[in-house]
Amino acid sequence: MDELKTLLAVVPDDEHGWMAVCTAASLARRAEADLRVAAVAQRLPVVETFTPSGSVSEIYLDAIADALERRARDFLTEMRWPEAPVLREKGDLAGATARAAKQVSADLVVLGSGNHGSSRSLTASAADRIIHLASLPVLVTPEPRREAYRRVLVGVDLMNRGKGVTEAAALVARIDGASLRALHVHESVPMLDEVGIIDDAVIRRDAEESLRRIVADLELPATLEHETVFRYGHAGHEILAEAEAWGADLVVIGSHGAGLVERLMMLGSSARHVLHHLDRAALVVPCDGAPA
Numbered sequence: 001m002d003e004l005k006t007l008l009a010v011v012p013d014d015e016h017g018w019m020a021v022c023t024a025a026s027l028a029r030r031a032e033a034d035l036r037v038a039a040v041a042q043r044l045p046v047v048e049t050f051t052p053s054g055s056v057s058e059i060y061l062d063a064i065a066d067a068l069e070r071r072a073r074d075f076l077t078e079m080r081w082p083e084a085p086v087l088r089e090k091g092d093l094a095g096a097t098a099r100a101a102k103q104v105s106a107d108l109v110v111l112g113s114g115n116h117g118s119s120r121s122l123t124a125s126a127a128d129r130i131i132h133l134a135s136l137p138v139l140v141t142p143e144p145r146r147e148a149y150r151r152v153l154v155g156v157d158l159m160n161r162g163k164g165v166t167e168a169a170a171l172v173a174r175i176d177g178a179s180l181r182a183l184h185v186h187e188s189v190p191m192l193d194e195v196g197i198i199d200d201a202v203i204r205r206d207a208e209e210s211l212r213r214i215v216a217d218l219e220l221p222a223t224l225e226h227e228t229v230f231r232y233g234h235a236g237h238e239i240l241a242e243a244e245a246w247g248a249d250l251v252v253i254g255s256h257g258a259g260l261v262e263r264l265m266m267l268g269s270s271a272r273h274v275l276h277h278l279d280r281a282a283l284v285v286p287c288d289g290a291p292a
Helices: 017-031 045-050 055-078 093-104 117-134 163-176 190-194 200-217 235-246 260-264 269-277
Strands: 006-011 034-041 086-090 108-112 138-141 151-155 179-186 226-232 250-254 281-285
Touching (some): 006 055, 006 093, 017 034, 017 055, 017 163, 034 055, 086 093, 117 138, 117 269, 151 235, 163 179, 163 200, 179 200, 179 235, 235 250, 250 269
Parallel strands (some): 006 034, 034 086, 108 138, 151 179, 151 250, 179 226, 250 281
């Protein structure tokens, strides 16, 4: 994500559509980008089960889609962007959103979410599948945010350099004039540690040097504050702790970890942990080489 041209806000049949539209419209204005909205009427298994012909189900979905389109247009009017196109979609949230994103050539999808519990889990799962289906960054916001982001924390995976992840974080930092902190967490391998194969001093030196090179390659403006941080521990836990301690208002993470098992999943375990437990905005970016 080297620039923002088009943002897609998602309005599903829940209370979080306003969060997405408000946040997306505000960011789009700051980035001088276009705004699109997807009103998604979701298919409910219970309705499908009791309407085998499908006709009743389609009537039901059309009525929901009508209501969601009106809701989306009300949100856009409140954001003084009534001319923004609204796409009507029907189906499961992730699949419908991915279709809409491809249709409008979106650079970023914005989803609203609760802070904790089942709401956050459902949004995390939807973001997971959207990334897998459309290979697009997804911004999950727990609030309708009009203000610029002031502190952007990005988790850096040194195994694949995560170029797309750091570039996305830098892009938001440039747009909003935010401070940028690049964090790498070294997760030790107990068996190797016990036999003395790994020298922590060498690991730290090499990691810090790699972090500095990655941030230097971003060619950030001299006026934009930025720094690198190295931590030991579980990446998901440390990212959450750093976000809380530093007061980050946006956390940027990659969609895959470096390990084989994590790559067989849609999201890496660290990204999944952060999405499920973070109480602030998260931008999840497909790592380099993620499947389209």
